[in-house]
Structures are given as structure tokens and as C-alpha cells.
Amino acid sequence: MHHLWIVWTFGTLTLQVCCTGTEYDGGNILEITPESEKQVQCLQNILQSWLLDLLKPLQPEDINVKTTVHVRIPSTALQLVKEDLLHCSQSLEILTGNVKYIEEDKIDTKETRKTINEYNYTTYHPMNEIYDWINGIAKKHSQFVTQHLLGLTYESRPMQYLKISQPSENHKKIVWIDCGIHAREWIAPAFCQWFVKEIVQNYQNDQRIRKILQNLDIYVLPVLNIDGYIYSWTKERLWRKNRSQYGNGTCYGVDLNRNFNVSWCTHRSSTNCSSNSFCGSSPVSEPETRAVVEFVESRKADIVCFLTMHSYSQLILTAYGYSTGLSRNYNEIFKVAEMAASAMEKIHGTKYRAGPFSKLLYEASGTSQDWVHDLGIDFSFTFELRDNGSHKFTLPEDQIQPTCEETMAGVMTIIEYVNEKY
Ligand code: ARG
Numbered sequence: 001m002h003h004l005w006i007v008w009t010f011g012t013l014t015l016q017v018c019c020t021g022t023e024y025d026g027g028n029i030l031e032i033t034p035e036s037e038k039q040v041q042c043l044q045n046i047l048q049s050w051l052l053d054l055l056k057p058l059q060p061e062d063i064n065v066k067t068t069v070h071v072r073i074p075s076t077a078l079q080l081v082k083e084d085l086l087h088c089s090q091s092l093e094i095l096t097g098n099v100k101y102i103e104e105d106k107i108d109t110k111e112t113r114k115t116i117n118e119y120n121y122t123t124y125h126p127m128n129e130i131y132d133w134i135n136g137i138a139k140k141h142s143q144f145v146t147q148h149l150l151g152l153t154y155e156s157r158p159m160q161y162l163k164i165s166q167p168s169e170n171h172k173k174i175v176w177i178d179c180g181i182h183a184r185e186w187i188a189p190a191f192c193q194w195f196v197k198e199i200v201q202n203y204q205n206d207q208r209i210r211k212i213l214q215n216l217d218i219y220v221l222p223v224l225n226i227d228g229y230i231y232s233w234t235k236e237r238l239w240r241k242n243r244s245q246y247g248n249g250t251c252y253g254v255d256l257n258r259n260f261n262v263s264w265c266t267h268r269s270s271t272n273c274s275s276n277s278f279c280g281s282s283p284v285s286e287p288e289t290r291a292v293v294e295f296v297e298s299r300k301a302d303i304v305c306f307l308t309m310h311s312y313s314q315l316i317l318t319a320y321g322y323s324t325g326l327s328r329n330y331n332e333i334f335k336v337a338e339m340a341a342s343a344m345e346k347i348h349g350t351k352y353r354a355g356p357f358s359k360l361l362y363e364a365s366g367t368s369q370d371w372v373h374d375l376g377i378d379f380s381f382t383f384e385l386r387d388n389g390s391h392k393f394t395l396p397e398d399q400i401q402p403t404c405e406e407t408m409a410g411v412m413t414i415i416e417y418v419n420e421k422y
């Protein structure tokens, strides 16, 4: 089978999206730089008539000659929109300078296979290695792991997630797992990678996994806050937020886990962008938050479980963060969290506590877990992984494996529960 791949280059990063997907895949992102007033107007008309999702700049009115425009186009409309774009210019190249087509066969697969087999899951990895890992794992296990684009970060990096899906005619429900919404919590992305590794390694022979994958697809976003993660590797190890610019470049970063539209900016949030808990200029002001929100909203009828991974404190947290009130179905949700905590303790004896976010951690508004819960998805949990405060965010690498092993047990307990229920 021949697949056509579209390759977009953003700076030094190359993003590959297969253009033949029919189901929701986050769409395709086109980078366009108009070269004349006429092209600006033509482009603005197309954006308006197609109601396209403009990622950059904010409004069609903000587009000028030489403005770099990022626009998301649903896969199903790509061909038609491209034809329209052609009318804006004698040649597509002028308008879409960064788009080129290549055939899948020409993308070297041998190199990726080699590195993916030698990937070390017990060290932390910089973002470029994680990107390679995402590509590699999807290539190696292409029969049931595929990579998709969720959106772009503030600094225009592709947010890629992996969809683990056993081919079948069944209509499947969805389990969502994201890692690394807070940049410095490096154990979280390490866990997301561990999780995918465990599934692809064991699903042939592990009846537990096969049973889950009969009814559920698992979507894994290995690093949500990519710009922040890179910053924590290159500039400031304890950086927490994303890297969006505020106050004319006087301060940077929104706490993405205060930016969701749920009781926004009321508890343990700041309106000062220098604060580590800056809630943003408005609910969902950040592209990273928006990408998650759009996905969850578009698939909310199918999502049965939402897990967001953090560190540290060894907790499994339920709604709510924004209030001390008890959530809908609290008894059942708490029971599941406790089951997960005891499954985790069985592996290496590490104690995890279960309970409401506001009670076990602190009151905090605008968290993804609460927003998802109030959207109607009961089983929405925040995991705070190791440790208990000795190393805090700089968990030593020799704890990656035991942390991931115990967390795997907790996550599987929750997934098995929702699989029985739905
Ligand atoms: N990951 C947590 C957060 O989302 C920080 C947990 C740190 N633990 C603590 N006791 N402060 O804010």
C-alpha cells in the first residue's frame, strides 16, 4: 500500500502527517506566507469562507504581507482548500513555501528501527529524542500504533500523540493519558513512554492488555508542554509553565494546568505573568490548552477515562481542585482511585494516597482534570508520581524504572475498571 506523506518543516523540526486519514486526526497544518497585498486578501477570504481554524496570528485581520500564517485544515477539506489557495497565486510554491510531498518509502525506516530497539527507558530524554521515539514506535508497530497531530505549541512545535488501537470493526471508547503539562516533572513523560513500550511489548501474549484493547483505544500525549520541557532541559531545570510571552516580553509562561475553563483564575492562580501559577490572559488562552480542549470536546462522547500525569507527592487525585465540594459519583471514583493506589503499593511498597485534589494537595482552579470531569467524563484523575519530597522534581534516574512499574499497575487498574464498566 502506498501512503502519501506531507512533510512540513518548522525551523529545524520536521512534522509528518499522513494525508489519507479519514477519522479525526487533529487535521493538517499549513504554513503560508503571503507575498503581496493581493495574496493577503485572497488568503483572508479563504479563511473566512471555510471558517478555518487559524493558529497564528490570532485573527485573519492580523495577516499582512510576509506574516507567517499557520492554519489547521481538516484532512477531508485539504484538497479543496489547496485548490482555492492555488487561485491566490500563479504557483502554489509561492504561497505554501514549506509544503512538499514525498512518498512514505523514501522516509528511512531502518535508522528509526535501529534506534527504537535500543531506546533506553530508564534515562530522561531531551525532546528531540522523544520526537524520534514517537516516529520510531509508530513506524515499528504501525499495525496498531499511529501518530497524530493535536496542534502546535506557542513556539510552533507539533504536539504529537500516539493512538494505540487494535484493528477491529468494534466502535471503541477512548482512554486519554497526557504527560508533561508541567515542564520540570520529567518523570511524567518518562512514564508515558514506558506505558507505550509495555503495551507494544506485551500485547501479543498478555490477555489483560488484549481484553482492554478490544473495547478501548488508548491515546497517549507523551509531552504536552513541549516548549517548557525543552526550556527545562536547556535553560532552567525547574521551569514549570509554557513559554508564551506576556507583557511585551517582560515575562514568560502560563501555568497550563490553571488555564482550563473551569472556575478559571480563582484559586491558587495568579494574574501576574511572572508568577509560577499565572492563569493566562483568559480561559484557554494558550495554544497547548486549546489543542487539548478541542480534542476532548470533539471526542467527549467516546472518552471514558482521562489521566494526567504529574510529579511529585505520590497521590491519585480526583475532582475537584477548584472546590472542596465532592464531585459527581464521588464514592465510585474514590473507590477506583484507592484500588489503583493499593495496586501501586503492591509493586515496590511505595505508598500512594487517593482523594480529592483540593483535600490532598491544595485548592487550584483551571485544572484539566476538573474541566474534563465537569464536561461529563467521570473518571478523570491527576497522578502525582514519586517522590514524597526528598528529591522533588529532580527524581534520580535510578527511580524511573520502579516509578514506572508501580504507576503502570495503577493506571492498568483504572483502565480495567472502566473497560468493565463501559
Ligand atoms: N505537580 C504538582 C502541581 O501540579 C506539584 C506537586 C508538588 N507537591 C507539592 N506538595 N507542592 O502543582
Ligand code: ZN
Binding pocket: 182, 185, 310, 311
Ligand atoms: Zn504538576
